[in-house]
Amino acid sequence: MSDWVAIFIAALMVISAIFAVEWRDLLAAVVGMAAVSLFASIAFFFLQAPDVAMVEAAIGAALSAAVFIFAIKRTERYESEEEGTGWWVRW
């Protein structure tokens, strides 16, 4: 059972990481990062390191997401270049 739970958590974390990189909306990317941190915390917890899991939850779920949200608020939310807007956009 232990191997299958570890494989399950790792698969969810890998899929979340791929989507966090792929999304163009930066707020959705921060949500994906929060999901990766969530599954990392579960992985640490499952590997019987509860102190590391607690610190990972504190850093990843609250602090890191809040800092990224502040950065998105000060800059812009979407990645700028869009596909197929016109020939004069891309040189």
Next chain:
Amino acid sequence: MIEVYLILIALAVVLSMYRFFRGPTTADRIVAVDIMTTLTTGLMVLFALYYRRAIFLDVALVYAVLAFLGVITFARYMEGGL
């Protein structure tokens, strides 16, 4: 008996991952992550019962507080405040 509950919670996490991937708006993804954190807190309590160690309950307590803080931050940004 605890394994059955663990499998059911893992199935619920997978079903909320579907909304996390296919959600048309960002708010759907935020709600999906919120559901996953709540399910995960229950999963941690079940793991504490499975391994019979009371120290694992503290992690679930800290995680329940901090997941609320993260979702509040996302919601404040979507509202336009912050």
